[in-house]
Amino acid sequence: MPGAGPGFFTAEEREVVAAACDRLIPPVDAHPGGRALGCADYIDGLLDAFAVDPPRIWAGGPFSGRAGGDARFDQFLPLTRVEELAWRTRIEGSQGRPDREFNGPVRGWQEEYRDGLAALGPDFATLDAAAQDARLEAAPTLRTLLYQHACEGAYGPPEYGGNRDLAGWRAIGYPGDVQPRGFSDAEVERRA
Amino acid sequence: MADVDAVVVGTGPAGATAADVLTDAGWSVVMLEKGANHLLDLEPPYAPRGHVSNDEVKCLTRHFLGPDPFLEPRTFRHREGEGDRIHTGGVNNLPSTVGGGGFHADGKLPRFREVDFRARTGLGPVEGADVVDWPFGYDELEPYYAAAERFVGVAGDHAGNPFAAWRSGPYPMPPGPDMYCARLTSEAATGLGFHPYRAPTGVNSVEYDGRPACNNCGFCAFFGCPIEAKGDPVAMLRRALHTGRCEIRPQAYVTEIVLDGSGRQARGVRYLDADGAPREVSARHVILGAGAFETPRLLLRSGVGNPDVVGRFLMYHLQTYVLGIFPFRLHAYRGRSVTHLMDDPIVPDAEATRAARDAGLPYFRGGIVEHGGGSHPVVEAMYSPWGETHTRLMLDSPMRDRMAAFTMQGEDLPQATNRIDLDPAVKDVWGLPAGRVTYAPHRHEAACAEHWAPRLEAVLRHAGAQSTFWITSPPLENARGRRQRDPTPISRHVMGTARLGTDPRTSVCDPWQRLHDVDNVVVTDSSVFPTSTGYGPTLTLVALAIRASRALANLAPLTSSRADALPGAPPSTR
Numbered sequence: 053m054p055g056a057g058p059g060f061f062t063a064e065e066r067e068v069v070a071a072a073c074d075r076l077i078p079p080v081d082a083h084p085g086g087r088a089l090g091c092a093d094y095i096d097g098l099l100d101a102f103a104v105d106p107p108r109i110w111a112g113g114p115f116s117g118r119a120g121g122d123a124r125f126d127q128f129l130p131l132t133r134v135e136e137l138a139w140r141t142r143i144e145g146s147q148g149r150p151d152r153e154f155n156g157p158v159r160g161w162q163e164e165y166r167d168g169l170a171a172l173g174p175d176f177a178t179l180d181a182a183a184q185d186a187r188l189e190a191a192p193t194l195r196t197l198l199y200q201h202a203c204e205g206a207y208g209p210p211e212y213g214g215n216r217d218l219a220g221w222r223a224i225g226y227p228g229d230v231q232p233r234g235f236s237d238a239e240v241e242r243r244a
Numbered sequence: 245m246a247d248v249d250a251v252v253v254g255t256g257p258a259g260a261t262a263a264d265v266l267t268d269a270g271w272s273v274v275m276l277e278k279g280a281n282h283l284l285d286l287e288p289p290y291a292p293r294g295h296v297s298n299d300e301v302k303c304l305t306r307h308f309l310g311p312d313p314f315l316e317p318r319t320f321r322h323r324e325g326e327g328d329r330i331h332t333g334g335v336n337n338l339p340s341t342v343g344g345g346g347f348h349a350d351g352k353l354p355r356f357r358e359v360d361f362r363a364r365t366g367l368g369p370v371e372g373a374d375v376v377d378w379p380f381g382y383d384e385l386e387p388y389y390a391a392a393e394r395f396v397g398v399a400g401d402h403a404g405n406p407f408a409a410w411r412s413g414p415y416p417m418p419p420g421p422d423m424y425c426a427r428l429t430s431e432a433a434t435g436l437g438f439h440p441y442r443a444p445t446g447v448n449s450v451e452y453d454g455r456p457a458c459n460n461c462g463f464c465a466f467f468g469c470p471i472e473a474k475g476d477p478v479a480m481l482r483r484a485l486h487t488g489r490c491e492i493r494p495q496a497y498v499t500e501i502v503l504d505g506s507g508r509q510a511r512g513v514r515y516l517d518a519d520g521a522p523r524e525v526s527a528r529h530v531i532l533g534a535g536a537f538e539t540p541r542l543l544l545r546s547g548v549g550n551p552d553v554v555g556r557f558l559m560y561h562l563q564t565y566v567l568g569i570f571p572f573r574l575h576a577y578r579g580r581s582v583t584h585l586m587d588d589p590i591v592p593d594a595e596a597t598r599a600a601r602d603a604g605l606p607y608f609r610g611g612i613v614e615h616g617g618g619s620h621p622v623v624e625a626m627y628s629p630w631g632e633t634h635t636r637l638m639l640d641s642p643m644r645d646r647m648a649a650f651t652m653q654g655e656d657l658p659q660a661t662n663r664i665d666l667d668p669a670v671k672d673v674w675g676l677p678a679g680r681v682t683y684a685p686h687r688h689e690a691a692c693a694e695h696w697a698p699r700l701e702a703v704l705r706h707a708g709a710q711s712t713f714w715i716t717s718p719p720l721e722n723a724r725g726r727r728q729r730d731p732t733p734i735s736r737h738v739m740g741t742a743r744l745g746t747d748p749r750t751s752v753c754d755p756w757q758r759l760h761d762v763d764n765v766v767v768t769d770s771s772v773f774p775t776s777t778g779y780g781p782t783l784t785l786v787a788l789a790i791r792a793s794r795a796l797a798n799l800a801p802l803t804s805s806r807a808d809a810l811p812g813a814p815p816s817t818r
Contacts (some may be wrong), residue, residue: 079627080635110308113297114470129295132280132495133518134673138312145804154671155332155665185631195630200305203625207638222636225645226577226621229298231470234459237421240579243572 060099062160065169066092071177073202075184076195083223086202094205094214095198099143099162106130111141111211119233125211127128137194160196248272250796251513253498253542256344257472258769259533259785260480261395262738265793266531267487274491274525276515278516279310279341282468283478288658290485292478295457296468300622303467309339309347315673316340318537319680320732322721323661328680332670335681335732336560338535342494343468345535346477346782348465348736350581351446353398353476353783354612355389356485357590358382364777368606373657373686374557379746379755382409387802393444395786397452397475400444406813407439407587412804420449420458425578425648426615432583432707433615434580440586440615441813445548446782448473455479456473462619476782496523497674501530501546501765510548510765516674529796531765532742533789536771540664541679542740549742549752555664557743558681559776560735561611561653562689563717566700568649568709569642576617576648584615587651589696590778594693603691610651610692611778613700618644648709650700653737655778657686664741683718685732689722691697735780742771757792766792 061069073086086092101108110129117123131139137151145160146152169176171194172187179187188195205214207221209229215221221228249271252259263273302308309315318335321327338345359366361378366490390412392398399417399791402408419442422430430440447458447469458473472478484490495518502511503526512526532539540555589610592600600608618624624644628637637643662684666677693716701712717734745751748760753772759765768789770781777784794801 076630077634078632080632081639083635085635103674109306110295110302110808111299112295113299114292114294115297124294125297125299129282133520134315135280135312137673138307138314142314144773154673154675158314187654188630199630200626204301204305204622207625209299210303213357221621224621224641225573229463230461231298231463232459234461235578239425239458239575240423240460243424 059096061092061096064174066096068169068172068174068176069095071184072172072188072193072198075181075188075200076199077206084219086206088216089206089220090214090216091202091205094208094212094220095201097213098201099165101143102140104128107139108212113217116211118228119230121232125209128145135217164197168197180243246512246526246528248274248525248527250529250531251276251525251708252531252533253513254344254370254532254534254538254769255342255477255481255492256338256533256535256769257346257476257480257782258535258789259531260477260484260530261789262768263484263490263531264395264480265790267484267489267799269797269799270489271797272489273484274493274527275511276496276525276717277342277492277494278497278500279339279346281342281492281748283310283342283484286485290482292472296470298461298463298467298470299729300620302625302652306379306747309341309468311337311340317670317677317678318671319670321680321682322684323682323729328668329670332731336537336734336736336738338537338736338738342492343477343481345736347468348466349476349478349782352443352582352585352614352780353393353396354444354585355380355409356777356779356781356784357407360775363775370606370657371688373659373688377772379744383806385791386410386412387804388791389783390804391790391802392783392786395475395480395790396446397448397455397479398444398446398783399449401442402810404441405439405587406815407591410806410809411812412808413810415444417449417452420445420447420583421460422581423576423583425574425576425616425617426582426584427651428574428707429648429703430614432602433586433703436703436706438588438703440584443583443620445580445583446474446476448475453479460579462577462579462581479730493728498542499674499676501542501548503548503762508762510762515809519558520674529766531766531768533768535769536738536741537664537679539767539769539771541666543742544666545676548762548765550748550761553743553750553752555741556660556662557658557740558662558664558683558738559605559656559658559740559773560683561734561737561776562656562685562693562741563651563733563735563813564693564714565656565699565716566650566652566697566704566714567647568701568704568707568712570646570648570708571710573641573645574617574648575645577619577645581619582614582616586613589613589692599695600691601766605691608688608692608695609655609778610696611655612780614651614653616649616651618647618649620644648704648707649724650704652693652696652700653778653780654689656776657688657773659686668706681732685718693720702745718779737776739770739773739776739781742767743774744772745774756795756797757788766796768792
């Protein structure tokens with residue numbers, strides 16, 4: 053499972069990510085925040101995707117087991133040669149390798165996070181909300197990336213490491229994947 | 245001696261249909277697909293691979309169905325004066341995987357109307373556009389439409405749409421269940437004088453062709469169907485494979501059409517295999533079904549096809565999204581995404597005709613209106629701002645669970661300056677020039693959107709929406725307060741870049757979809773469309789591919805007669 057191994061983040065970085073995700077997706081009423089939803093696990097699982105084979109890029113199918121059928125989402129799918137090139141470049145950066153730089157150098161997400169988290173500061177988690185928001189405002193590149201990934205982690209399938217205990221889906225009344233059970237005709241047609 | 249009778253480039257609905265018809269006629273076929281295979285086993289009994297799933301992360305943010313914009317960037321600019329490009333990345337990417345563009349769709353499969361094939365003589369020219377007639381009419385295509393509906397498996401109500409063209413028979417299946425949200429908006433539309441009807445969809449409402457009925461999971465567009473309740477594209481590919489005469493080679497990127505010494509005949513194609521090694525297939529015929537973006541790109545880099553026209557007359561649909569927020573939940577994540585359509589903006593009423601004249605245009609040709617709603621939460625979340633507002637919006641869900649959405653697929657008039665060509669600098673992972681789009685809609689499309697959007701907002705308010713707004717894609721350049729970041733059209737309906745015609749000087753393909761200059765190359769995708777109409781292109785391109793492929797294999801033409809037309813809906817008084 054993502055987050056179970058050593059991962060990409062240091063313990064300090066992981067704490068900053070969790071605190072930042074709790075500002076991007078703060079807890080409100082019965083809706084847990086990004087920290088409790090496991091967004092940091094999701095992001096760590098992505099940045100460390102190639103620590104396992106097949107990599108944690110595309111969850112398997114056709115069913116998760118949550119609505120019947122065999123649970124297969126946790127059997128990740130293998131990538132082709134060029135798909136691996138794309139995902140390694142996106143995550144690790146092009147690192148001067150010609151096969152990754154056919155349109156020029158690419159800065160990878162690992163580097164964006166490492167530098168961006170350093171800019172948020174190792175004391176980030178200890179600050180009050182207003183101070184945290186100010187630091188996030190001052191780091192737009194990281195914030196944009198982090199927000200996209202936090203949204204995926206909060207509301208995506210839990211096999212990617214986030215949406216812990218399906219709490220993201222439960223909070224918003226969304227059923228998630230429903231195959232092979234699906235919805236009855238009455239559930240489609242009627243108001244409730 | 246050629247390796248095979250036909251090599252087919254692309255495994256989407258265009259290529260799959262050609263392979264189905266040609267293998268049925270006894271031809272040997274090799275299909276080359278640049279993407280990976282997530283669809284079906286390539287050995288008997290060709291079972292589903294089980295890769296497709298209800299997974300928003302995989303399908304919507306991680307490029308599962310391709311093309312990955314890092315590997316295959318495309319570029320965009322509005323016009324030449326803007327410089328080489330203003331955008332690099334994804335531009336109208338249709339899936340590049342075995343099954344192609346069929347994967348992405350929620351399978352609405354309407355036919356065109358009679359007048360769509362003779363817009364020039366029936367309606368007249370429009371200044372600044374190159375509106376033309378098709379080289380054949382609806383009556384000739386009708387039996388092929390009927391065959392296409394059987395090939396894919398279409399569920400629909402033949403008596404629902406008063407503006408529909410005549411039909412020789414009913415749909416192969418009855419319509420599936422109506423979505424709650426679409427029932428609300430349809431009732432409101434009827435109340436305001438519109439004519440909504442139950443959409444023809446390539447989604448099984450009952451078991452069909454050995455595939456199950458849809459169970460309404462709600463993951464249609466951009467996901468692919470985990471239970472094969474959608475016929476396009478798996479039905480045609482599996483039938484072709486079952487003949488034993490079809491081989492599908494995934495991860496085979498076609499680099500070039502190879503001509504013989506005369507330059508008038510194709511000898512086959514060259515491609516790069518999964519390891520990037522160069523290969524060649526020789527074939528008596530080359531079938532291009534790579535889609536209206538990749539087909540002209542391949543023709544251009546091969547130097548094949550009328551060089552004055554290939555890539556030009558690129559058309560999308562100008563999509564107008566009219567959105568209404570309701571005070572209660574609509575659960576549009578259940579069902580087939582879109583279960584109702586209406587054609588009213590395609591058939592101008594007196595008011596639209598007057599508005600067109602006021603805008604200095606001879607007529608408005610709007611588009612089909614899809615009755616849809618919000619869908620899934622990752623996309624909803626990414627469109628929301630961060631902070632407390634995020635969580636409150638997700639709990640309230642105005643942009644997903646409480647939203648009804650009309651999409652009008654506005655007809656896009658053909659203009660020679662709208663085109664696909666080869667980018668001078670940006671490359672794909674195989675080292676070949678990226679395809680570049682140069683595109684700006686005609687003022688007709690903008691005026692038409694401006695006319696219909698407020699009328700569609702009125703429908704949503706009548707249905708109970710507490711607030712409404714509208715946007716278009718591509719954004720209207722003069723739209724105040726509606727600035728959008730992405731200048732590229734979202735529409736995946738790409739057409740026109742190798743247009744059909746009888747005159748080899750002004751078209752690329754002849755009326756049988758053969759290249760004028762290399763007649764054993766046949767284009768079966770929507771590149772051949774001379775005009776875009778206001779309807780989704782898939783059913784028509786499948787019908788055309790059946791017609792062209794049967795002719796190629798010397799099979800008798802299909803026939804039907806208007807005299808035997810099925811009684812349809814009572815005609816509108818319009």
